[in-house]
Ligand SMILES: Nc1ncnc2c1ncn2[C@@H]1O[C@H](COP(=O)(O)OP(=O)(O)O)[C@@H](O)[C@H]1O
């Protein structure tokens with residue numbers, strides 16, 4: 001069952017050239033995303049997930065810059081495209097939803113205006129048709145009374161409704177790729193579940209691939225076909241979701257999984273604290289494996305050299321000198 | 334929206350009342366308007382007593398204020414004991430001075446807005462460029478330059494050293510029309526306008542430089558703040574072009590605090606008019622105020638202060654309305 005490749009990120013680097021030094025927010029990541037597939041990108045806050053997603057759309061603000069690599073989307077390198085060509089791709093072929101539905105919508109324009117804007121830019125329709133399409137989209141994402149909601153302002157809506165509107169905006173031009181950057185993080189648990197359900201639903205209907213970014217492994221288990229775990233701008237483990245949850249081999253992934261209450265084994269009973277220690281300062285990265293100060297398995301080799309991302313079994317890549325063995329049973333799923 | 338307006342308008346009444354009363358009390362401390370009559374040998378003490386009684390000066394402050402207010406709203410012929418314009422109704426005197434002050438205050442305000450808003454945006458969009466630094470220098474120059482000193486310098490340079498502009502007055506006494514000396518009021522309207530503009534150029538310039546400096550800085554920082562808002566990023570992720578991102582999404586939000594600021598700058602405008610009119614010997618309201626205070630003309634001073642209070646409060650009111658027009662979050666609260 002060979003799926004068509006939609007997006008291939010090769011050795012992508014995005015650095016911030018600040019006065020205090022260079023922050024390697026995205027430091028050579030490789031990812032593949034097939035048509036109609038959901039790829040989960042997981043990692044703690046500050047690991048460079050947002051910067052990675054913005055890099056794909058080439059929306060990283062100063063002082064951030066691309067520092068190498070390729071982003072092959074439908075066979076063409078996005079990094080080689082002109083700004084004009086990129087603009088045509090944004091919102092139509094690649095759409096994005098953000099974490100904060102509160103701030104991601106413009107407070108001075110109505111929901112309808114903002115959803116319609118995307119349609120008017122990318123589709124050859126007049127105002128009236130765009131309006132009709134907008135109302136359809138609002139209806140599709142489960143906003144009640146879409147016709148009235150069309151002329152409401154963001155502050156008149158709840159967080160969940162706003163995020164639905166964001167999804168309507170993103171999906172309005174049937175994108176091939178939807179990037180969801182912590183789209184449900186700011187929402188209540190029940191609303192979060194509804195929004196995830198909606199995304200899954202739309203993903204099937206519209207046949208969109210999703211790059212699903214989150215710091216919450218539990219969400220990935222529900223959403224993703226493939227999981228990439230990132231740590232300090234690098235991918236440390238990559239495999240299909242089942243493998244990552246059943247047989248995590250990188251100590252970081254292992255640590256993350258052990259700390260999720262719903263996934264703990266019978267033996268451990270209590271959720272362990274998240275991995276000991278904190279992420280290093282981006283201005284003062286450790287030598288060797290970035291994870292070594294927090295890693296219970298670290299050796300001298302780890303402190304000297306950065307391990308490569310290696311395939312340790314078919315379809316399962318790990319960046320570690322000493323992959324964890326015997327992890328079977330770490331998770332119930 | 335209508336209720337909001339009505340409520341805001343009703344709130345003005347007690348505010349105006351309070352300001353007027355406090356001003357009345359302060360002005361009454363300025364001196365006794367009848368004191369100057371005492372030294373006049375032709376005026377008998379009984380006459381002074383009679384005058385005091387006519388003007389209710391022998392009553393308690395509050396009663397006197399009520400009478401004063403009544404006369405201010407329904408002035409009798411020859412109302413007010415004006416030293417500057419004896420025998421004339423104080424309000425008539427003031428009314429005749431309004432057009433010239435309006436002309437050059439409004440002109441300088443409009444010019445300042447028209448100049449500072451685009452320059453502020455430009456500065457923000459080219460942050461840390463040479464032109465940004467240049468504009469910043471200009472802005473600080475404008476803000477920190479004392480108006481009276483700047484006015485005198487300009488007068489010295491452009492009116493005394495080189496005779497490009499007149500040093501004083503709002504217009505010439507005579508104009509030369511078709512080789513003949515014609516009185517100003519007899520000259521064609523267009524010639525009157527040109528002559529007035531020529532006379533007002535320097536004072537307007539002083540006020541414009543002063544206001545532009547501050548507003549340019551505010552516009553710049555407001556725009557810089559908005560530029561990095563999530564909704565601006567959302568718009569770019571939708572494929573909106575740079576122009577629309579700036580003018581539709583960023584500007585509409587950035588201008589909101591500036592509108593309030595301009596509304597609140599009314600007192601500064603009046604203060605500025607007072608200084609520039611006095612320096613450039615323009616017979617407007619500002620110079621009249623200065624003279625009234627200097628000659629302890631209580632009636633003129635009080636009437637002017639009341640008019641200023643009304644203007645300032647109205648300025649705030651207008652700013653509030655504009656605020657509600659540009660910011661949908663205000664309307665229903
Ligand atoms: N404008 C910026 N200037 C400097 N560093 C930045 C900037 N934006 C992001 N970073 C750095 O990039 C890293 C990754 O940030 P981000 O992608 O937001 O993390 P995540 O989304 O995984 O929580 C952080 O270490 C952050 O300090």
Ligand code: SF4
Pocket residue numbers: 250251252289290291292293295296297298299302307319320321322323
């Ligand atoms: S390489 Fe070493 S330090 Fe890094 S994760 Fe593996 S065992 Fe830990």
Ligand SMILES: [Mg+2]
Pocket residue numbers: 046049050051181182
């Ligand atoms: Mg993030």
